[in-house]
Amino acid sequence: MLLTSSLLLVLLTVICYIDFPHLGLHFNTYLSKSKTTDKTIYLVPDFCKIAKVVPIYKAKDKENFTNYRPISLLPSVSKLLEKVVHKRVYHFLKDALYSSQYGFRPGHSTSHAVCEFTANMLQYLDDKYSTLGVFLDLSKAFDTIDHSILLQKLNHYGIRGKALEWFRSYLLNRTQFVVYNNVNSNIQNLTTGVPQGSVLGPLLFIIYTNDLPNTLTHSKCILFADDTTIFYSSKNLNELFNNIKSDLNVVTDWFKANKLTLNISKTNYILFSRSRNTNFIIPPIIIGNEQIQKVAHIKFLGIIIDEKFDWHKHIEFCQNKIASGNYALNSLKKTLPIKQLITMYYSLIQPYLSYGIILWGHAHKKYINKLKVSQNKTIRNINNSKYNESAKPIYSKLRILTLDEIYKIELCKFMYGSSTHTLPLPLLSLYTPNTEIHSHNTRQRGDAHVTARHTELLSRSFIHTAPDIWHTIPQKIKKSGTKHAFKHQVTKFLSILVD
Numbered sequence: 001m002l003l004t005s006s007l008l009l010v011l012l013t014v015i016c017y018i019d020f021p022h023l024g025l026h027f028n029t030y031l032s033k034s035k036t037t038d039k040t041i042y043l044v045p046d047f048c049k050i051a052k053v054v055p056i057y058k059a060k061d062k063e064n065f066t067n068y069r070p071i072s073l074l075p076s077v078s079k080l081l082e083k084v085v086h087k088r089v090y091h092f093l094k095d096a097l098y099s100s101q102y103g104f105r106p107g108h109s110t111s112h113a114v115c116e117f118t119a120n121m122l123q124y125l126d127d128k129y130s131t132l133g134v135f136l137d138l139s140k141a142f143d144t145i146d147h148s149i150l151l152q153k154l155n156h157y158g159i160r161g162k163a164l165e166w167f168r169s170y171l172l173n174r175t176q177f178v179v180y181n182n183v184n185s186n187i188q189n190l191t192t193g194v195p196q197g198s199v200l201g202p203l204l205f206i207i208y209t210n211d212l213p214n215t216l217t218h219s220k221c222i223l224f225a226d227d228t229t230i231f232y233s234s235k236n237l238n239e240l241f242n243n244i245k246s247d248l249n250v251v252t253d254w255f256k257a258n259k260l261t262l263n264i265s266k267t268n269y270i271l272f273s274r275s276r277n278t279n280f281i282i283p284p285i286i287i288g289n290e291q292i293q294k295v296a297h298i299k300f301l302g303i304i305i306d307e308k309f310d311w312h313k314h315i316e317f318c319q320n321k322i323a324s325g326n327y328a329l330n331s332l333k334k335t336l337p338i339k340q341l342i343t344m345y346y347s348l349i350q351p352y353l354s355y356g357i358i359l360w361g362h363a364h365k366k367y368i369n370k371l372k373v374s375q376n377k378t379i380r381n382i383n384n385s386k387y388n389e390s391a392k393p394i395y396s397k398l399r400i401l402t403l404d405e406i407y408k409i410e411l412c413k414f415m416y417g418s419s420t421h422t423l424p425l426p427l428l429s430l431y432t433p434n435t436e437i438h439s440h441n442t443r444q445r446g447d448a449h450v451t452a453r454h455t456e457l458l459s460r461s462f463i464h465t466a467p468d469i470w471h472t473i474p475q476k477i478k479k480s481g482t483k484h485a486f487k488h489q490v491t492k493f494l495s496i497l498v499d
Contacts, residue, residue: 043169048078050187051176051195072176072196082199085166090203093157097206098213099425103225104202108424110301111356113224115414116426117231117300118359119463120220121272122309124233126458130273131233132244134285135298136251137266141226142205143193146259147171150194150208157207170200192259208258215250218243224301237273237280245285252287264290268298270307303356309457311360315367318352322374325349329381341382342398349378354406358414358462361407372403405495408469411462412490415470419478430463 055068097105102113117133124131154167174190194201194208205225212228213221219232230247234240255262269285269292285292297306297313304314325348329341336344353375361368376391383394395402401409417423418431453459470478477493480486 043166044078044081046173046175048075048081049170049174049195050075051174051190051197053176053178053196055178055180070178070196072198074195074197079199086199086203089159089200092159093207096157096210098210098221098223100213100221101206101210101223102424103206103223103227105206107422110224111303111359112424112427113222113227114301114303114305114356114359115462116424117222117229118305118309118461119427119430120231120233122458122461122463125272125274125309126453126455128274129233129235130237130240130271130275131231132240132269132271133229133231134244134248134269134292135267135300136228136230137263138226138228138255139261139263141260142196142201144259144261145192145194145205145208147192149258150204153208153211157210212251212254215254216247217250219247227301229300237275237277241283241285248285248287262287264288264292268293268295270295270298270305272307272309303359310367311363312367314356314360315363315371319370319374321352322349322371322378325352326374326378326381329378333381333384338382338398342400345378345382345400349375353403354410357403357407358410358466361403361410362460362462362465368403375403401491401495405491408494409487409491411466411469412473412494413483413487414462415466416478416480416483416486416490419470420483422483431467 052073054071054073055065056071058067058069060067094105100113100116102108102110102116121131121133150171151164151168155164159167174195175187176190177187178185194204202225206223209223209226209228212223216230219230222229222231228251230244230251232240232244232247234243252262264287267287271282271294282294285294297304299305304311304317306313325344328348329344332344333341353371377387379391379394379398379400380387380389382398385394414423418428421428453464458464473490473493477486477489480489
């Protein structure tokens with residue numbers, strides 16, 4: 001039986017009162033003034049649009065408000081409503097979304113975005129092209145979205161009529177208050193931005209920026225929410241810089257037109273090149289009156305990329321993080337049981353060993369061995385073993401994967417995604433099934449055909465090593481019905497772990 005408008009509003013009020021009890025009077029006042037007509041049921045009540053902002057301290061000076069991260073909490077009932085709308089809207093628009101937008105999309109991740117970028121860079125270098133990658137930084141992008149522009153874009157993508165009016169209501173009359181030291185601020189109106197902490201906010205943001213790549217004449221673009229990276233390749237360095245400057249000017253105009261602010265001081269670029277033209281003087285890249293800084297390495301979605309792709313900076317970063325985690329484990333190993341220490345390991349150590357390893361796992365042994373030494377030290381700490389005790393039996397005892405095993409398993413998971421067509425579209429194009437190339441069996445590469453390579457840099461990368469590992473996996477495991485089942489089976493096959 002359908003709820004009447006009045007009964008629905010009363011129910012929403014009760015739920016919101018449970019979330020924010022001190023705002024009960026505000027809800028009651030809204031309820032008494034609301035006209036419960038049939039139209040009300042299609043709009044978003046104002047009391048579902050109140051955000052409680054809790055500042056979380058990050059680091060450095062506690063007296064400086066910029067050192068706090070604002071966490072926005074919305075009434076739980078609003079999230080239930082938004083989940084229903086999100087499912088419908090995403091299904092309607094998913095084919096219209098830019099293929100290299102990796103933010104807030106099922107089956108897309110930060111590591112996928114870095115994989116696409118790295119694959120492009122390595123292929124260009126292999127073909128003797130120079131590439132200029134510009135990593136753009138936006139200031140408070142989610143907070144500065146213009147509502148009228150957003151509604152125009154929703155209309156452009158086919159969300160019209162009552163659906164568009166629902167979104168207009170969703171964005172209208174949004175408010176927030178801050179809670180700090182158990183003190184509540186006054187309620188303030190929000191006239192711009194997508195709701196922080198909401199279900200729909202991230203989707204609305206990627207819809208808002210979806211047309212940005214259309215402005216580029218020469219360059220390509222990879223997006224992850226507000227992280228924007230553009231790159232262009234050429235064998236002519238003058239052409240390279242001229243074309244990237246041209247595209248940057250257009251992108252800057254797009255940001256201004258859409259009321260987004262580019263933070264020039266945090267925008268950098270890297271020149272990836274095998275060129276030995278020592279006479280070429282690198283020209284400055286200027287946006288407005290400010291010059292973009294050239295850097296040798298940069299953290300891109302949690303992975304440090306350097307101009308030579310030897311990954312030593314990222315591995316050094318991981319090693320430092322593991323050292324910190326190992327210090328914590330060493331301090332607690334005489335206090336906590338092994339089970340809790342292993343849980344800490346998976347929280348403090350494992351993420352740095354597994355995240356993006358298909359990109360940097362092939363790095364030179366002098367870098368990788370340092371990580372192996374750190375990991376061995378960690379598992380000895382957990383097991384309270386001597387510093388010179390053999391690590392291999394301890395890995396098996398604790399059921400912890402070695403770095404080599406993690407690398408192989410992650411490569412296989414990537415290939416499983418390729419074989420089941422569950423990878424993002426740009427990454428599916430890395431491999432062509434051998435059956436589309438020829439009819440005879442290719443024993444070296446199994447199911448995937450990859451193009452020829454000319455440099456060791458490309459031949460040792462995940463693009464070429466993943467098919468080699470994949471070829472060693474039995475067909476029974478490859479045909480696993482789910483990703484979870486495949487991960488379980490391939491881990492048993494490739495590791496020293498036993499049931």
